[in-house]
Amino acid sequence: MSKLFSENAPIYLQLMEIFKVSIVAGVFKKDDRLPPVRELAVQYGVNPNTVQRAYSELEREGIVESERTAGRYIRIDDEGIARLKKEISDSYIAKLFERMRKIGLTDQQIKELVSDWKEEN
Amino acid sequence: MSKLFSENAPIYLQLMEIFKVSIVAGVFKKDDRLPPVRELAVQYGVNPNTVQRAYSELEREGIVESERTAGRYIRIDDEGIARLKKEISDSYIAKLFERMRKIGLTDQQIKELVSDWKEEN
């Protein structure tokens, strides 16, 4: 099947995104314990190594911390969460502009459309 | 790859989306001839029936017309294109609001963020 028809973002990146959004959305809070690698792997039907990678990258970004034998914990302060929120929201907006421009809309038009938006559907 | 992590939208819908966006973007113009089913099937590596279905649905929506032996043609007037554009643009914006709300932003905040948007990254 052509790559056009499958979400090609690496799983570990998608997992990272899920966690980031969950944190920003308040589902995960500071000092919460993350599910063990193996458990999450079963839950999502992926290989433990893939989860491991996602967790490692999150750790590298200073969002979680691994406590050797005790599991992994959310380690991000309010400022970090705010930064994360900005980052995610920026990526969403950037994506919107990208797609809207592709169908021939100017930035000005895009802003107006959003500004006038009402949940009509 | 885990099923959880692949786009589940049916391929024919994805194909339709591609055509719609292409039309609105001006890649395909009124009276353009669409590529034959088999050609497209090969190009995208999908089953000809899938392409066939996408075409049929587009026809049902009054966007393309089949000329029996002569192939399929874009049959959509400027008003139709405008409608299509609105439809696509609305879906993009709706998606933005949906995702932004999920990370705890209010509609007002979303509108401000978009309004103040500058391509800084």
Place this chain on the structure above:
Amino acid sequence: MSKLFSENAPIYLQLMEIFKVSIVAGVFKKDDRLPPVRELAVQYGVNPNTVQRAYSELEREGIVESERTAGRYIRIDDEGIARLKKEISDSYIAKLFERMRKIGLTDQQIKELVSDWKEEN
């Protein structure tokens, strides 16, 4: 066998160290092409994934850059090399102090011993 008797630093870290030292020593220069993952894996008798990891970490540290289909290249400017040199040299000196203190030498004594050092053996 007890862990006491084997160098336990992860292979990928050891590989990174080798490259860093080589760069600082001038063996590898800016824009030099690194050996392909698979080649290096054979050369060192390790798994390609292990080399891959070492390279990835070096990339994350801004020392090398991967050019998709063209291989990996050293991408570090003179300032970066200087920083690297400082970092490595610091680690060596720190290690010396650590070991010397363990056998009961004071920092002052250590400095004197090094200061008076002559290659007599």
Place this chain on the structure above:
Amino acid sequence: MSKLFSENAPIYLQLMEIFKVSIVAGVFKKDDRLPPVRELAVQYGVNPNTVQRAYSELEREGIVESERTAGRYIRIDDEGIARLKKEISDSYIAKLFERMRKIGLTDQQIKELVSDWKEEN
């Protein structure tokens, strides 16, 4: 793990080093009784012959003495300890110079770096 990445120093030499450092560090004192061969072998998970060899070499160097049926004892006077300390310390410093030169530092630079060393990291 690849052979290339494990410490190749014979285990009995590593054991000797441990004893020497322990003596110099004051962990083992003159006339202390050394643990029996078998006990140490179990503790380190090595072959009793290996421990035996380490002990023999230490005996040959006049550092320990075996009392036939009564076990082995540290037999080294203060002068001997001082000599040992010098020997170990020299090996550490020599190693430092060796590594530092490899990354392009002159002896003068090395001495300055050590002289100016402060535990800042």
Place this chain on the structure above:
DNA sequence: GTGGTCTAGACCACA
């Protein structure tokens, strides 16, 4: 042919 990703399975240290 190159890098990037994923899986399955193994072993280790820590406690």
Place this chain on the structure above:
DNA sequence: GTGGTCTAGACCACC
């Protein structure tokens, strides 16, 4: 039981 590492082998996209 937890995280960390490594191996062997596979597939993919890119060019």
